[in-house]
Amino acid sequence: MTRRFLPVLVVAFTSTALAQIGGDLRFCLRADPKTFDPLLVEDDNSEAVRYLTGGVLLRVNRVSQQFTPELAASWKVDEQGRRITFHLRHGVAFSDGTPFSADDVTYTMNRLMDPQLHSATADPFRSSSIPPRITQLSADTVSVTFGAPVSGLERLFDQVAILSAHSPRKLAAVLGPFQVAEYKPGIEVRLSRNPNYWKTDAGGRRLPYADQIHLQIQQNRDLELVRFRRGEIDLINSVDPEVFERLAHDAPSSVTDAGVSLESEMMWFNQAPSAPLPSYKKAWFASQAFRRAVSEGINRADLARIVFKGHAQPAAGPISPANRFWFNTTLRPHPFDVPSALRRLQEEGFQMRNGQLYDGGGHAVEFSILTNAGNRSRERMATMIQQDLTALGMRVNVVTLDFPSLLERMTQTFQYEACLLGLTNLDLDPGAQMNVWLSSAANHQWNPNQKSAATPWEAEIDRLMRRQASELRPEARKRLFDRVQQIVWEQEPFLYLVNKDSLMALSPQLQNTAPAAVAPQAYWNIEVLRKSSQLAGNR
């Protein structure tokens, strides 16, 4: 009896002992990653893999929103913001054991800047016509020199995963906490622990805690929810408000509202002069009073309460309050104020007759709001705005189109009147939004690719954005960008509607979680995440 019992005990003991190091985490990707090359990442799913496997020189801490050293032990910006010099960490090796050195940084930067690569990550590095020069100063020192001063230079390196110059395993050799172990298209990307990851915990144990991460490819959110409830996955990085409410009802400890996120929902009127719209409609859309009146006619609090079940707040401007440094704290969301809106319209020459609004030329005010089919919350918002604006005598048609059709109207034919879409700011720094605010830019959605600024306020935004781009003192840049936010608030080329909360589902077994408002919200500190069963084994 005893002899039989003993091996059982031993097995039980060793398995707990193994469990203290090991353990698997599981969560879902929405689709297959389009690339495993960290320099070519463009979609969210590849971005997730890059975040989990790539080692970077420095990182923006997702909670404190401050730069933290990673592979670079320290760095210095000099020559009036034209140069950044990195001092690399010693004793770091790639996942396959190849030692990490300045060669790898040089190799990565050179490959990134190759014009043939067409990397979206590289474009922000090319803000001046002279390409950046990479100089290897010693085995552990590398500097990157830019043609012109770049404000907020450090942030660019948060996206650059360092590749190995010498490893025979090429892209498979990584410096991040995990490495890609297996990829089954349509099913799963399995990541295994990087045995050579350089970080250790306070007790000196090598991170990450988890042995493997199973990134299951799951497009359907319902199935993701079902799996989460069954305990088959450990977290859902972002959940819809309905799902959140349902989970909060059934298992309150499994959901977290990490507060307002960087995501905002907005609507804008088409002001492109080439748009095939009647001239009186163009005149409405170009009128600040009209845009302000529409904005005041929208009940943002209702949008947040009904469409987002209270997990959103009325938005004031282009920067979410989640962006601690850059948000202009003096701005308040436009109030829901129908009398004021009607006053504005009247002053602009609009008239209300039998509940229908007419412009000075006698044209009934009627327009369509375009949004993408399949996005329930946008469809609901548009439908609510449709009802809200009947109080102003405006007749609104809600049109949903599949995304490519919408994109064609929005960017090529300009055959639309108003559009409702969302915006995800990946980058905290306003430098990343140059292509949105400059009147000459392609992403200046309400009137893109202008030869010269169409309005005085757009010209002022152009000036302010250019100045902040070459200004190095953060406080001075902040003052310039605060003014941009102020102008956008006054002119409302974009009517910001709500800022959504960052909602996630985390298994109560998951330890060391620190939900953040910035992506990747739930797993930004992946190296220290582990399940409580693993913790028990640790004692």
Added chain:
Amino acid sequence: MTARRLFAIAALGLLLATSFGAGLLPKFSYSAQHREFTDAAPSLRFPLGTDELGRDRMARLLSATRVSLVFAAAASLGALILAALIGGVAGYCGGWCDRALVHGIDLMLSLPWLFLLLAVRALLPLNAAPLTSLLATYALLALLGWASPARVVRAGVRSLRDSEFVLQARAEGVTELRILLRHVLPNLRPILLAQFWTSIPLFILTEANLGFLGLSAGEPFPTWGSLLRELQDPLLVRPEAFAPVAAIALSVVCFKLLSPRGGYQV
């Protein structure tokens, strides 16, 4: 008339009468948002509760019933006319014409028509009323839905063409046109009628499936398909949100009971 057919006619009549009757009542608005009563449970005021924007589900369901039934019947008629023309020509002419048309029918059934739907929706003027866009969608469904019934019509015409009474008529020197009008067409009537009744539920179900994918009428206009979108997260909705499924099922059953039995059509 059998009891089943009577039941079907009574049920459909009731469905249509209620939905048209409700349309006359001003209280029943399918678009009014009662924002203090979102996701409300059934009550006297809202017999089926309210949806996520606080709209009366009952009013929306009745309005959708009206639209979906009328439009499905119209689309079915349109498809049938096409099927009769094309299938009739193929079956009556025979030879290479028949072979080409049969291949055409096969081709019709294997192309990704979803694109045409997407395209037509995207090409409609943005200020087109939701009813217009729905009309376009159904017209397109009718344009695409002829292939299956055309096969049946073709088979029917072929067997009529080779039937003894037609051969006899031809031997007696009756003109082809007269044969077509006096002999073939009247005998084709039961087939066409059967096709009409069988394809209405098909159009209803197609619109329902399209609506489920978000390709039916725009907000706030309700159709059976667009009402089904609430069920995309079936775990999150109340049982009364399944009412459109029940309405669809009831009407499909009724049409099924009305359509004559027999024949080998799939």
Added chain:
Amino acid sequence: MPRWFTRMARQLGALGVTVLLGGALTATLVRTSPGFDTDERLLDPRLDAQSRAAIEAEHAADGNVARFYVRHVGALLRGDWGISPSLKAPIGTLIRSRLPVTAEIMAIGIAGGWVLAFTLALAAVLWPGWARVGGALSVTALSVPAAALAVLIFSTGGPIRAIIALILFPRLFDFLRNLLADAYAQPHIVTARAKGLNPALILIRHVLPVCAPQLLALAGVSASMAFGAAIPVETLCDLPGIGQLAWKAALARDLPVLVSLTMLITLLTQICNAVSDWAGAGLQKGHA
């Protein structure tokens, strides 16, 4: 030259023409569909002018649909399916990795649908009491929209693979019931039953041979019905099969994937129909 050879050659020719025509029509449809020239990536504010130009050039490459089609068909003949622009993967690999998933759900769906439909149809014909049960079940299955049915079964954790069977069953049931009813009404079978012959023997020896041509035709049709059902089922239930690939490609306006898939599907449908036609004709001849 033997007659069967000319017939076969003619059939093959027609098959080839249909497939090519299907591909060409699809290519034109996709090319002219709205949003063909757009790319979501262009919304990324990080991109500079050169990167935008590079993305636009990618689209321009497939802009001339005739040139694209000739090139694509040429490559197909060499066994090269090309690369999917939206999924950034070789189309051959995509199809190969997804085919087993679709084949499995179709096989289970067809088998399940046939077993259910045939058993109930036979029961309905032999024992009139069962006619109601079968009829009620079939009408119920028919009257629930397939998409709603799929989502319902899927999100309650039910057997996803049963969905296609449930979609096929009512369509097969009606056909089979009518077919079997006609067969059992034939004088020689009525006599055999009256004599008290073993029912299984009657079915195998007499009924099935009579029905064989129609059964085979139905088998061919049920394959294409099953595939038609696979598209929404795979899309809604998140199964990585061919149907889901088609849906994703449609939303992304992925010209090469859609053209390849249409040609493949047209080919398979035509082969299924032709095989059931031949078999049917052969059987009829044998029977006569």
